[in-house]
Amino acid sequence: MIGMAQTVSSPNGNVTVKFSLTNDGQPTYEMEYKGKTVCKPSHLGLELAKDKHASKGMQETDLMKGFKETGHKTSTFDETWKPVWGETATIRNHYNEMEVSLNQPSSKRNIKIRFRVYDYGMGLRYEFPQQEELNYFVIKEEHTQFAMADNHTAYWIPGDYDTQEYEYQITPLTGIKDIIRRDREKYKSNSSTTVFSDTGVQTSLQMKTKDGLYINIHEAACLDYPTMHLNLDEKTLTFESWLTPDAVGMKGFIQTPFNTPWRTVLVSDDARDMLSCKLTLNLNEPCKIEDTSWIHPTKYCGVWWDMIVGRKSWSYTNDYPSVRLGETDYSKCKPNGTHGATTAEVKRYIDFAAKNGLQEVLVEGWNIGWEDWFGHQKLDVFDFVTPYPDFDIKELNEYAHSKGVKLMMHHETSASAINYERHLEDAFKLMNKYGYDAVKTGYVGDIIPRGEYHYSQIMNNHYQRVVEEAAKHHIMVNAHEATRPTGICRTWPNLVGNESARGTEYEAFGGSVPYHTVMLPFTRLQGGPMDYTPGIFETKLSEWSQNQSFVHSTLCGQLSLYLVMYSPLQMAADLPEHYEKYDDAFQFIRDVACDWDDSKYIEAEPAKYITVARKAKGTDNWFVGGKTGEEARNAVVKLDFLDKGKKYECTIYQDAADADYEKNPKAYRITKRTVKRGDVLKIREARGGGFAVSIMAKK
Template identity: 70%
Template sequence: VQTSLQMKTADGLYINLHEAALVDYSCMHLNLDDKNLIFESWLTPDAKGDKGYMQAPCRSPWRTVIVSDDARDILASKLTLNLNEPCAYEDVSWIKPVKYIGVWWEMISGKSSWAYTDDVYSVKLGETDYSKTKPNGRHAANNDNVKRYIDFASLHGFDQVLVEGWNEGWEDWFGHSKDYVFDFVTPYPDFDLKMLNAYAKAKGVKLMMHHETSASARNYERHLDTAYQFMVDNGYDAVKSGYVGNIIPRGEHHYGQWMNDHYLYAVKKAADYKICVNAHEAVRPTGLCRTYPNLIGNESARGTEYEAFAGNKPFHTTLLPFTRLIGGPMDYTPGIFDTKLSFLQGDHSFVRTTLAKQLALYVTMYSPLQMAADFPENYERHLDAFQFIKDVALDWDDSKYLEAEPGDYITVARKAKGTDNWFVGGITDENPRTSTFALDFLEPGKQYVATLYEDGKDADFEKNPTSYQIKKGIVTAKTRISAKLARSGGFALSLIEATPADRKIIKKWK
């Protein structure tokens, strides 16, 4: 069993098992002794089968147990973070929250391609004459398409645009015909890196780098300094890294001591260049973002991309805050509005939520790194709902867990950092429900403009996922809110301090 493991006893006691400060050690799983019903620590072995190598003086990770008779206490616990060392950097002014869009969902959903050509055998890294290859016509990371995303990001106030598939090597990136695939500096012929970065800068936007390593960690380490310097030279300050595949050196595992050392090495090396890291397919976090805050995000669990494969279950995001997010923020990549993936032909998977639930995830799934993952044209069809994604904060001064039951539902209120504005998100599993809560966390005596985005009366994640309604009114700390959630539905609520002009034209909440 992978940790963080969330359990509940028959008499209502919530028990969470995990580890903290996983440094220079193998990741712990839990092996269940079926006969005696006991969990024992199971450490990921290396290529030789050894659990790890230690040299005194040394320190092993903490084993954590969080227990409460109220599920909200599990979510509110800071135990995992606090068992990590304080921040290792004197200057953290370069580490900033990021709201981004990206050329990503096109490839994940099957609409477009990472690779420039389908002719695998004619491509050799750094030596390919692309004038002699045939473009597949589906390569998403091309100049015109990236410009389109940059324009959309600039128009709507996003910080960065992630572009995957920009660099040579994707034709055989997972084939492992060799121990290296990418050099992290060579763009495809239809991706003008310098022009696009200049174009983005002129629009007030930055491009986010992407490094897919195809799990060839040795190759990545050889290129790290060059790759990070290349980022600095071209205006990048954040990178999404990926580790899909079998680890090279051969026989090592994603969660073994060798790879855990690698993940941290990449983060610490990135800090030398003032670069933030969002690592995908890496080991699930254990609070290390306290010590190394440029580890701004991780995947390390089934994110939105699985909605385009076999699909995540409706309860999935009601459970993740109790499991994966116990160790640190997750780059879940929410915000899919076309949940039926209508641009695809034939039978395919779909996103098992309503549109309103996608909005709520920006609050329930904590991360200072949040992506609006869908295509620009899908947001343009629902700009009134898209407004919440534009408004919602990334960093918080306070969080209140209003309702919670693992695997069933969660309602969270968060206070935007440095303001008196609050945002609330609520989600449910496959069962519809009504969420009712007081706004007593607001400052007494102040008035706020409340904007509620909730499921429509006929909303259903299978039959009518894009049905939603928006309600607005003036509220105070004495107001109670009631929101109806459809099957696998949700709601999002913004609470913005009211101005004198607001109080004149917006009616009191009813």
């Protein structure tokens, strides 16, 4: 080794990270948890590309090896911060840090590698000070390694530059390749897919070791940088970072000073820590919005599920094979009779929301252009301000506000980011004019013009630009088909939700495996909340439509998702008439909060089960949700989180004895009892089922 190895441990000593240089000067780290290996010696470095704008004759030098250590320092940091919304009222950010300064004599370049070590994991990043010999540079590839100690069980989806809308696979590390090769053709059924390797996977990657360690690899604060995937070397069981390229194959265009995103490793011998520890959020910067009073957790319903299932359409007419903004005269065409976003239909949803305490109503398909919106090389798809003739935007907003409800805007871009940016200011001004305070954005399809990927540096910068511009207009953003989140919602809390995974809509496209929703909190939700759109009660779609698919969950399993799938933005996704049929079960959706003072993960095992209790913000009321996967089970909920000396009115919504997600999904029973601290609830969960409990403090 060149120089001495440097070591930093977590505040409680459970996690230790050691840094050293190899004999040829390559940065290397290793990581342990309670004396067990988490990462074997793993190399760090970046491979640079020749910048075509650089002076002729200049050769690029990789930042891979040939380094000497010029200094290091350690420090401790401990703060408690308050999120604008979240699972808890406060979050502790306590870590020990090591900063290592390196110089590459051959190029006269300096870099720093920073490690932050928590009791439950660590983050590392590369830092590039501004300097004469490293000003502008192009990343060909980042070579951050995560060398695993054994052939762990992995819970994974294939590496893809454009989508995360996959079901999770559960295999040994060495089983990844066979599944990707087997399913490669099936992956193409999505509207935009780019699977790049037979051994590539996406983060957040969850693993479990044979001796009971849970390990999770992800990233935090991915800003002005491409999204990171992982590629496995089966021989060494080493994952290496694999960045999303741009249209010409380059990974990142950098100007110093610059810090990369954090590369994170979460570790514990308790699966519940995977869900409760806030490593990703803590590695992001504090909130940059001075006045956050306009940001509010929201329950909503909307004109959406009828179109997803296929009974109604987003488009207004079938008369035209194509339409042009500013030229097509909709007043002269025949309505198709299936358009969902009509004034009368939206009023029906507004009435339902007002009656049941839902704050907002999403309306998709309200604006002109849906007739040929998808699958074309069409830059000018939507203008985001012009409604269809049967959608009276002024009347509907006045009607909604008179009922104490707001409308939620929908901006589907058809992946034409250039077009959206061109219209963004006018679109947000229209929202301000009519009192909209939240927008659901969408990026369905290949990015237009063709060549960029959804997770590239340029597109990540676009999504961030939308969030920051929305903040200026006091607008909350719920981004669909965008890149997966990496904790940026701490810094920009108007980013209240993302999709970036396989959501409820897929239950209308053939369904998702029952364990899907007890996998997502261990993976996708590591970076931020998901707009999963739960709450489907009429789970057999053929009973009310021509769709032959069914929801792979019991009715009570759907109720559980309002707790298990944490989000400050929760949709009652089914149709109003379906909720009216099961009004007693819908009471839980009326009651449940979506902002919390405290959260307790009671039981957890990836892809098996999750049970969580949450205390509603500013109240003494608790809600408990439990979800199971492929197997029925008995949940045990110890009410030791309740206040001493208080009595609570407890309502339990649970699967009936004969409930089953395939055979009898709507069988449920509701029981009430008085409970106190120390009581124990034993609740049966059906196959693919779950339960929900409201625990209201007695006055």
